Amino acid sequence: MQHQTMGYDRTATMFSPDGHLLQVEYAEKTIRLGSSSVGMVCSDGVFILADLRLVDKLVVASSAAKIHEIDSHIIASIAGIMSDARVLIEKAQILSQQHRVTYDSPIEPESVIKEISDLKQQFTQYGGARPYGAALMIGGVANKKATLFTSDVTGNYFSYHANAIGENDEKIKEKLREFYKRDLTIRKGVKVALDIFKEIQGDKFNLERFELAYVPIDKEKIERVIGEKLKEFHVEKKKD
Amino acid sequence: MQHQTMGYDRTATMFSPDGHLLQVEYAEKTIRLGSSSVGMVCSDGVFILADLRLVDKLVVASSAAKIHEIDSHIIASIAGIMSDARVLIEKAQILSQQHRVTYDSPIEPESVIKEISDLKQQFTQYGGARPYGAALMIGGVANKKATLFTSDVTGNYFSYHANAIGENDEKIKEKLREFYKRDLTIRKGVKVALDIFKEIQGDKFNLERFELAYVPIDKEKIERVIGEKLKEFHVEKKKD
């Protein structure tokens, strides 16, 4: 609070006396205001499961999608300021296209997250603009290997076995640490993720709210499942 | 209020401690000061119905039009600061012309809303300028499909079945959620919209205040109806 009165939190380019960048930390809060998505690397591919919350009836469903196709082998979900996120998604899509045109081969998912993260870092260091208020989760398959990355507001990123961004991210990650196993198939992994959402959302849980996209290692092509069709993934519980 | 005293609301590029962009939120208020318009995707096309309020007798009516032709197959209405809106409309018109010149084909309505929204996003992130104080609703027909988009102050946009911008937008949207059906024809849809305005405006309701523009799927060309001629759409009530 005192640092607020002293004004250390007014620009992204000012350190507080204890070495923090407060504007960047504020921007991180905006990310937890957004709806959440979970990503997971599985034995047979990578998936992202996004919570769409209650979609306004007036909005065309496909338009409110939270999971975007970066390239035919890469999916991404975002949390935070939606216009910022949209801009980052577009930049990622252009990067991928340019890579295909230049090298005649698909881009590696890490190249995408790295370029976007470099851009984000610059907006936390240079004045005259604000940091992007958006976290980015990218999943993809390249060279028969599935990978999942998450980039935060500062422009730092890691490769994850499984991760969550947005609302309740810490609670979800705690559950993931408990239930995630490296040998899960996409089918079982989605089940795990839905169970976690069910536990956290309680009565508000509803398969209709969710959107799933995954990239199987063998096909290297995105597949999408929405709403009711997710049941197939959820009931499986007893089958397994 | 405290955030105001602390100055977190002075520039569009500063986050408040709870992760908000207050200047952007203030700009959003300016939009609700403008008169409203309703757009709707119908089975046979898309229309926008705009409330012109009381037009000054001294102003040439066509000059006070709220619905603009972006291209022969795309219409747009705006809410907010009129000079900002005019500039965005002009940019949209130029985009469409450039597309026709470059590709010899009509631009897709989503390309228009995307470019304009990207521009808007930049004005919320970079310093040295203020965000555009204008919301934009775009309706059009391309490839035998009618679409309707709305872009807010931040540069986010969605595709809508039906939507409203400007004064009383929330009240109108509530009614739209109740009465909108996907199989409405333009004729019936306009009737629904006028009825909603009638209910909200009460004694002030008057067909003279309204301006209608629509793009039928079969013709892909804008048609316009103003003032008294709207009666044809409104009386229909009993006919249907």
Place this chain on the structure above:
Amino acid sequence: MQHQTMGYDRTATMFSPDGHLLQVEYAEKTIRLGSSSVGMVCSDGVFILADLRLVDKLVVASSAAKIHEIDSHIIASIAGIMSDARVLIEKAQILSQQHRVTYDSPIEPESVIKEISDLKQQFTQYGGARPYGAALMIGGVANKKATLFTSDVTGNYFSYHANAIGENDEKIKEKLREFYKRDLTIRKGVKVALDIFKEIQGDKFNLERFELAYVPIDKEKIERVIGEKLKEFHVEKKKD
């Protein structure tokens, strides 16, 4: 007042919490400090009648003219900061010349007002400069049609049947709404305008103070009448 203490009115690029651009509103006040002019579209052309107030004897009368020739078929009057206005008039003149040189045809009056208004809008959105403190009224004849436009400080503009800018603009417009008719000839229209000024100025009314310029539809060339010669227009009252 509170918004002043909080500093929301210090730059043209800051929104107040209720969505206003206060610096722009302040700039609008400067326009009402200037002397007024009235414009009118008539059956046989368009005219602008400007009040010169008391012209300093030491100033060369033609130099204090309030009505400027933009091109041989377009006239303009201004209200507000005179140096800003002069600069805008010069830009309008250059636009017209460029149009003639490029297309070998006279520019349309609306193209002029649109370009100038776009420029004005930019000065209300970008930092590092202040808005132009000037309103612009433009009248002209093109393609056998007389038109009158007025652009405000924000860069918004409309086409008018008749309008007033500067001191007492609202009072004059009220009278115009009462007495203006679309079938007035220039001659009768000027009479109406002078009568309005007479009523508002009372004892201070004096034909010597006024300057008239008009563009008849048939000739598409500006004609000017100053001072005593205006009597011909004013006495007409009894004749008609």
Place this chain on the structure above:
Amino acid sequence: MQHQTMGYDRTATMFSPDGHLLQVEYAEKTIRLGSSSVGMVCSDGVFILADLRLVDKLVVASSAAKIHEIDSHIIASIAGIMSDARVLIEKAQILSQQHRVTYDSPIEPESVIKEISDLKQQFTQYGGARPYGAALMIGGVANKKATLFTSDVTGNYFSYHANAIGENDEKIKEKLREFYKRDLTIRKGVKVALDIFKEIQGDKFNLERFELAYVPIDKEKIERVIGEKLKEFHVEKKKD
């Protein structure tokens, strides 16, 4: 005073709540701190008479001249910050030379004042610099016509029959309104100007303080008279 506390007078690009540009008004005060000069259009040419006040004995008289040659047919005097004024004079001289080189003909005095005034206007509208603290009076002969112009701090200018800038400008102008006549010869006009100075300066009046430059219509070439030689113009009183 309140506007000062609120800070509306800190930059030239901020409007006060009542529509004033206070920094520009402050700059105008600096002009009245300078010594005065009087210009007059006469039947046989145009002259400027400048008060040099008490010139420091150590300064070379010609170096303290207040009346500058812009071109062989144009003279100028200045009031305000002397370094600003000098820079504007140099710009005017360069303009004139460029005109001669480009068009092989002398520049019109109004072109000079217009260009300089445009420059001044920009410095009242754009940030990052301060307005020029200088008024400029330009007199010249072109096409057998003598003209006199004065440009203020804002970059506004008029053509004058006669005018004064600097210290006591309002008092001098009052006298000019009384005694100036359009048929005065340069000789008689200078007499009128000197008499006005004599009345205002009282005991401090001294022909030695003054500097005269004029451009006769027939010759279109500057002539200069300094100090004692001015007697010829002053004694004339009885002769006429």
Place this chain on the structure above:
Amino acid sequence: MQHQTMGYDRTATMFSPDGHLLQVEYAEKTIRLGSSSVGMVCSDGVFILADLRLVDKLVVASSAAKIHEIDSHIIASIAGIMSDARVLIEKAQILSQQHRVTYDSPIEPESVIKEISDLKQQFTQYGGARPYGAALMIGGVANKKATLFTSDVTGNYFSYHANAIGENDEKIKEKLREFYKRDLTIRKGVKVALDIFKEIQGDKFNLERFELAYVPIDKEKIERVIGEKLKEFHVEKKKD
């Protein structure tokens, strides 16, 4: 504290009255918030041992690596803001590649640290950006000589026999001064470093937390050892 109230600590480009750059000093604090790493020049090469702290199970271990390969003969570890550090590492990698391409020979480790330090210095002197909040330790072998460099926030750097950055750096350096000898082999040097960590971390010490990379003089190629495999280095105690 008083200097804070007076605002001397608000930008990196302002000296306090006693000649300090407070923003730069704040940035230095951010470095001590990061986990630590130790570097050492040994008789047979150079190594860096980094503490990874507790790595989140969800993060792919290799992705959380603290020791980066700049080129096949140069390793680097960082402390501070991770996104800043990542950007500096990437710049160092590009420098090395460019050197190979341009001169067809490996870059010298000192050239790398010098370029990066020059960049850092600029960010403490020029406005419009903040200093990099990262310290960089670089070790490498060139021309049969092992070297170790550390660059601080200001862009100053030294060549070290042994050094530590990050959390507890001063405590570790105190121990290094006591136990470091120039004739230590990498094997023994790592043992010394692990013992120091053990003493400082107490119960929290765990070989699993550490990451080791070294460049033997004879091979001039990086080798890496992680987690359990470090035991081989630690038990050696008794063997020697």
Place this chain on the structure above:
Amino acid sequence: MQHQTMGYDRTATMFSPDGHLLQVEYAEKTIRLGSSSVGMVCSDGVFILADLRLVDKLVVASSAAKIHEIDSHIIASIAGIMSDARVLIEKAQILSQQHRVTYDSPIEPESVIKEISDLKQQFTQYGGARPYGAALMIGGVANKKATLFTSDVTGNYFSYHANAIGENDEKIKEKLREFYKRDLTIRKGVKVALDIFKEIQGDKFNLERFELAYVPIDKEKIERVIGEKLKEFHVEKKKD
């Protein structure tokens, strides 16, 4: 004082309510903190006599020279911030060299002072830099004529018969007004200047402190006299 509290004196580009540029006035004070020099146009040339005060024994005397050679026929002394002054001197030297190269003739002293003064004026009008804190005195001979110029902080300049800058400049100028005559030879002029210094400095007067440079009209080449050799000029008193 009140203007200080109100902040009118914080940037060189802000006018105070009474039309002053306070930062420029502060910069002028810095000039009176420097040691003084006297310049004089004599019947046989021009000289500058500079007080070096007590020169540190450790400094190489020639390096502490106050009188600089701009070109072989032009000398200059400065007062104020020494690094600013040095930079201006260098610019003047470069100007002179460029003139020789371009026109194959020596530059006129007034061209030098004018260019330097234009530069100074810009630094009082544009933001983002501070005014040069240095006054410049230039003396030279061209076309058999000796001239002396002084430029102040604002970038204004005059031609002088004799002048002083730096510490006690007003006292010295008062004496110069009393004792300077246009027919003084350099020899006698220097005597006058030394006598003035003697009177003002009292016991502290010492020929050793002074540095003399002069340009005789006949030779158009600088000659220098330092310290003891000045006696020749001073004893002359009785001789004359």
Place this chain on the structure above:
Amino acid sequence: MQHQTMGYDRTATMFSPDGHLLQVEYAEKTIRLGSSSVGMVCSDGVFILADLRLVDKLVVASSAAKIHEIDSHIIASIAGIMSDARVLIEKAQILSQQHRVTYDSPIEPESVIKEISDLKQQFTQYGGARPYGAALMIGGVANKKATLFTSDVTGNYFSYHANAIGENDEKIKEKLREFYKRDLTIRKGVKVALDIFKEIQGDKFNLERFELAYVPIDKEKIERVIGEKLKEFHVEKKKD
């Protein structure tokens, strides 16, 4: 203190009411926080003797050197912010190399100090950056002449017979004024310098702390002596 409250010391480009540049004065304080070095022009060359204070055992001694080779005939020492100093040293080295490449001859030491000082001056006049917090001492031999220069924070410089920068500079200079003689040989001069350090440092004096570099006139090549080897210079006392 009052000037601090009023904020005159916040940017390097603001004059205080008494004509000081306070930020520049603060930067000068940072120089006295650094360790000191002494330079001396002797009959047979020039030397710089630098106090290294207590060098951290972990730092490679050569890396902590205070005396840098600018070119084979020029040495330099610095005091102040070490990263700033390093950058200035690098610029000086590049200047020298460029001179050799361009003119195929060694650069004069004064050209080096002049260029560096010009750069420093700019950083005290232009906004958007801070002044370099470093003093520079340069010694060299060219054309059989040894010279020594020192440049301060403002970018002013002098040629010195002998000088000191850094901690206790004033005390050392006082002693130098007492003991320096122009006919000292390097050998004797170093003895003088060491004796001065011994007197000032008392018990803390230790030959190990010092670093010596000198350029003999006959060889025009740098020679270096460190630590114990300095004894040869110090014991000489009795020999002489």
